[in-house]
Each structure stands twice: as structure tokens, then as C-alpha cells.
Amino acid sequence: MMSNYEFKETGSRNIERDGERVRLVSFRGNSPIEGDDRERLNIDGAIIVPMMDYFQAGMNGELPQLIKDKVLERLTAREQEENAE
Numbered sequence: 001m002m003s004n005y006e007f008k009e010t011g012s013r014n015i016e017r018d019g020e021r022v023r024l025v026s027f028r029g030n031s032p033i034e035g036d037d038r039e040r041l042n043i044d045g046a047i048i049v050p051m052m053d054y055f056q057a058g059m060n061g062e063l064p065q066l067i068k069d070k071v072l073e074r075l076t077a078r079e080q081e082e083n084a085e
Contacts, residue, residue: 002075005029007067010044012054023054027067047071 012025029043047070049057057066 002029002068002072004032005043005068006032007064007071009063009067014051015048017048021051023049023051025049025054025067027071029068029071043071045071047074 007027007029010026010028012023014021015024016022024046025048026046027044029045031041033040047067049066049070053066054063057063
């Protein structure tokens with residue numbers, strides 16, 4: 001379901017987490033336009049990404065894919081946790 005979403009960075013900034021400088025990336029995921037536009041589900045959120053991964057993805061034009069991969073990774077982990085309970 002989420003694999004068809006298009007992700008965009010809406011903002012980002014450097015933060016420190018556990019003594020390490022990382023990038024906090026805010027994003028919006030837009031559902032593909034199919035059928036009634038009123039049933040469209042968009043998601044907003046933020047992820048933490050290592051600085052080098054962020055800048056490398058930016059240089060390669062792959063930031064939307066990096067965001068998508070991180071979101072899917074978190075959703076999959078959450079789903080697995082719920083199924084384990």
C-alpha cells in the first residue's frame with residue numbers, strides 16, 4: 001500500500017542524538033491519486049537520518065527514496081511488534 005506513495009522533504013535540520021550529529025528530516029507522503037480525491041490519505045512525519053546518508057541521497061537525487069525506505073522500515077517494524085504480542 002505505502003509503496004505507491006510519493007515522499008517529499010518539507011524541511012530538515014541538524015540535531016544531536018546520543019552525542020552524534022544527525023539530520024531530522026520532516027516529510028509529507030502523498031497517496032497516489034486514484035478514484036475519489038476525498039479518500040486520499042496523506043501522511044506527515046519526521047525521521048532521523050545519519051548526516052552522510054542524507055547528503056549522499058541529496059547529491060544522488062534519491063532523497064524521496066531514502067525517506068520512503070525509512071518510513072516503510074518503521075511501519076514494518078511496528079507491524080511485526082504488534083503481531084508478536
